[in-house]
Amino acid sequence: MAVSGGDAGESRYKIGSIVGCVTSFGDHFDGEVMAYDSQSNLIVLKTKSNMDKPTFNIQFLNVKNLKSIEVLKEATEVPPALPALNQNKLIKRAEESIFEKQEAIKCQELGVPSHAIKLYHTIKKTLHCRWQHRDMIVLDSVIVAPPYTLESCSSQDGKEGKDLAQVKKIIEKHMRDQQTKSGT
Incomplete structure (x- = not known):
């Protein structure tokens, strides 16, 4: 049975x-109702992701902006209690996200090219790194300077070490992957 948006009860x-x-x-959208707020007319659905992995998307939908809602299968069980949230972990994650966004804004203001920012995110997946003006500092010992190539990668102490070799390996793989994506 289809119900027009906003007309149905909680x-x-x-x-x-x-x-x-x-x-x-x-x-x-077809999905499982995760939450419904009658005051804001907001329904939250868990929908299957388009990826091959068994992951889900969470959709926040305003009921007033829906042409129709059809209950495909009524819930028969009482929903399980929500798990406890680790507030410290959530706060830390939020602070890290804010810091990363501020860092990205600084990079844009300094004129760091988008390919360098992509490289930075690739390196950051596996190694600790940060920005120092327009230079990437990796593991506090390797500098990746503009134009962000293998040749512009050096060790702070001027020696060839394992950290420098590891960073160069990541840069080389990143460049290969980018060439494959662009078809060149």
Whole structure:
């Protein structure tokens, strides 16, 4: 049974129910109701991701902006209690995210090219690194300076060491991957 957006009562959207929604833009979402707030008319759905992995997307939808909602399967069980959240971990993650965004803004203001920022994120996945003006400092011992190539990569002490070799290996792989993506 289809229900127009905004007309249904809270009981329609029981947590755990499977619903199908069509937005006013024509987008279609099928998913499990994770939450519903009747005051803000917000429904939260867990939908399957387009990836091959068993992952999910979380969709926040305003019920007033939906053409229709259809309850495909009514929840029969009481939803499980939500797990406790580690507040310290959440605060730390938020602070790190804010710091990274501020760092990205500084890089843009300094004119760091986008390919260098991509390289930085690639290196940061495996090694500790930070920006120092327009230079990347990796493991506090390797400098990657503009134009961010193998040749512009050096050790702070001027010696060829394992840290420098590791960084150069990551840069080389990153450059190969970027060439493969661009088809050159």
